[in-house]
Amino acid sequence: xxxxxxxxxxxxxxxxxxxxxxxxxxxxxxxxxxxxxxxxxxxxxxxxxxxxxxxxxxxxxxxxxxxxxxxxxxxxxxxxxxxxxxxxxxxxxxxxxxxxxxxxxxxxxxxxxxxxxxxxxxxxxxxxxxxxxxxxx
Numbered sequence: 001x002x003x004x005x006x007x008x009x010x011x012x013x014x015x016x017x018x019x020x021x022x023x024x025x026x027x028x029x030x031x032x033x034x035x036x037x038x039x040x041x042x043x044x045x046x047x048x049x050x051x052x053x054x055x056x057x058x059x060x061x062x063x064x065x066x067x068x069x070x071x072x073x074x075x076x077x078x079x080x081x082x083x084x085x086x087x088x089x090x091x092x093x094x095x096x097x098x099x100x101x102x103x104x105x106x107x108x109x110x111x112x113x114x115x116x117x118x119x120x121x122x123x124x125x126x127x128x129x130x131x132x133x134x135x136x137x
Contacts (some may be wrong), residue, residue, distance in 0.1 A: 023071075023072045024102065024104070024134035024135055024136050024137070025044075025071050025072070025134070025135050025136075025137060026045055026067070026069060026072075026073065026074045026102040026132055026133070026134060026135070027042055027043070027044055027102075027132070027133045027135045028042065028043040028044075028065055028067050028074075028077060028111070028130055028131075028132050028133075029041075029042050029043075029108075029130065029131055029133055030042075030043070030063070030065065030112075030128055030129065030130040031108055031128065031129060031130075032057050032063065032126065032127070032128045033126070033127045033128070034057050034058040034060055034061060034124065034125070034126050034127075035058065035124060035125060037058050039055075039057055039058075041055055041063075041065075043065040043067050044067065045067045045068065045069035045070055045071070045074055046066070046067060046068065046069075047068070047069075047070065049066045049068060049078070052064060052065070052066045054080070054082070054089070056084075057126065059084060060083065060084055060119060060122075060124050060126070061081060061082065061083055061084060061092075061117075061119070061124075061126045062080075062081070062082040062083075062084055062089050063079070063080070063081055063082075063128070064078075064079070064080040064082075065077065065078075065079050065080075065130070066078040066079075066080075074099070074100055074102065074132060075098075075099060076096070076097070076098055076099070077095075077096070077097040077100055077111070077132070078094065078095070078096050078097075079093070079094070079095040079096075079097075079112070079130065080093070080094050081093040081094075081117055081126065081128075083119045083120060083121075085121075090120070092117050092120075093115075093117055095112065097111060100132050101132070102132045102133060102134035103131070103132065103133065103134060104133075104134050106131040106132065106133060107131060108129050108131055109129025109130065109131060110131040110132070111129075111130045111131050111132050112128070112129050112130045112131075113129065114127065114128075114129050115127065115128050115129065
């Protein structure tokens with residue numbers, strides 16, 4: 001057998017005998033505190049940003065996390081925080097993260113840091129932090 005054929009054979013058979021690495025799925029996990037009331041929520045990647053719904057936080061704030069990507073990677077994260085007025089939500093903050101990297105054991109606020117926002121009328125406080133986790137299937 002020629003040397004070239006042996007290398008070709010090795011290249012063909014090696015992937016079959018090596019264990020395949022299982023790709024971890026990304027998941028955005030956020031924790032919130034509104035006037036000592038605590039919440040946690042997880043967000044999976046989506047391909048259509050228009051299907052994502054905001055979540056209610058103590059009837060004072062709304063939070064929306066649009067995680068664009070697929071089961072193996074995240075291309076973009078958009079975070080929106082709104083204050084719930086009598087008529088409609090009022091946007092307080094929009095954060096954008098381009099191609100963030102998921103981590104296996106991140107700190108709870110590894111992506112955003114600890115964020116504090118205040119309602120414009122009553123001075124109510126929202127604190128939150130988010131991290132992009134690599135979750136093993």
